[in-house]
Amino acid sequence: MPNVPCTIFFEDAEWKALVAYKTKNPRSPETPPSLREAVRMVASLGGFLGRKSDGEPGTKSLWLGLQRLEDLMAMWKIATGLPSPPNPECAVSSEVFMDDG
Numbered sequence: 001m002p003n004v005p006c007t008i009f010f011e012d013a014e015w016k017a018l019v020a021y022k023t024k025n026p027r028s029p030e031t032p033p034s035l036r037e038a039v040r041m042v043a044s045l046g047g048f049l050g051r052k053s054d055g056e057p058g059t060k061s062l063w064l065g066l067q068r069l070e071d072l073m074a075m076w077k078i079a080t081g082l083p084s085p086p087n088p089e090c091a092v093s094s095e096v097f098m099d100d101g
Contacts, residue, residue: 010032016076019032021076042065
């Protein structure tokens with residue numbers, strides 16, 4: 001079902017950040033892109049070129065693209081003032097920067 005709206009899989013913040021990044025336009029369109037369009041945009045973040053002979057994106061480009069989309073979404077939330085939950089995995093310990101010397 002590639003022509004359904006991408007909102008069946010992506011949160012509003014995800015698809016809006018994705019479209020803003022890909023179009024270089026901070027204004028979100030009235031309607032979300034189709035699922036196929038959004039998946040191809042995500043795959044392009046992961047290195048998918050989308051040439052005529054390339055076929056559909058593979059798992060590696062989708063996985064890499066989804067990882068980049070998380071960062072884009074976090075920045076989009078900051079830029080638009082939306083609340084973002086803290087991410088404990090990103091906490092940096094001061095011990096990392098300690099010098100043994």
